[in-house]
Amino acid sequence: MDRAAFDTLGWVKLPFDPRLAAWVDSIQPQAQQAINDPENRANWLRSQGTWFVGVDVLRDFAPLTGPILKAIQHAMGQDQIDLGLGQISVCTKGYPLQDAHETTAMFNYRRKRDFAHLDGLKAIGPKRQRKMEEFHGFILGIPLNKTPPKAAPFVIWEGSHLIFRDMLQKAYAEHPPEKWAEIDITKIYQQTRAKIFDTCKRVEVHANPGEAYIAHRFALHGMAAWNDLLDGPDEGRQIAYFRPYWRGDLQEWLENSVL
Ligand SMILES: [Fe+2]
Secondary structure, three states: OOHHHHHHHOEEEEOOOHHHHHHHHHHHHHHHHHHHOHHHHHHHEEHHHOEEOOOOOEOOOOOOOOHHHHHHHHHHOOOOOOOOOEEEEEEOOOOOOOOOOOOHHHHHHHHHHOOOEOOOEEEEOOOOEEEEOOOEOEEEEEEOOOOOOOOOOEEEEOOHHHHHHHHHHHHHOOOOHHHHHHOOOHHHHHHHHHHHHHHOOEEEEOOOEOEEEEEEOOOOEEEOOOOOOOOOOOOOEEEEEEOOEOOOOHHHHHHOOOO
């Protein structure tokens, strides 16, 4: 892993590793079963069925080993990592279509701005007040099938992790960690996000099975629309994501975010 690139850009792509390709093969039966499970589909289909969100549906998998383990240890800043449960995200042709509950503004943000967000930050109540509700270590994406690059790829704004880190350090400077989840950061978040859109490079990340990518926990990221000119594959683009919860001192989560 190119640690300097991760620290500077806020993401890195890991080259093909046969061990990871074998890991992907090993979870395929479970992944496909989870995708086709009627209860999962009732819970997790969004955007008029063009997106299967699939949070926590991957429950039984072998530990990750080799270069990918070293890479996530660097991203987390910790050696002991409990990956938690895996998400299986599937996007299909036409993503996104507007859901009934989705305002036109939200839908346009999804379609034109990749629904860019900071993980763990939730929009709460009718005023959509932004508060950090979850504290993650990193985002790890592991492609499960081969797709064209424009099939709803992961999107990241390079260098945004440093800008959001500064924002969070400023917002939480006067408060103990146990109070952070209560602090409304809507205004500073929206201002900072606008600055990131203006100044950071937007990158679409594509990878094949056996490859992977890691995004920094403070990176602005999202998912691009399925390109109108693309006509497949029918099974969509399938990616396993892991977002382990931070363990230990939250002050370290905030301060030791770039080693
Ligand atoms: Fe996310």
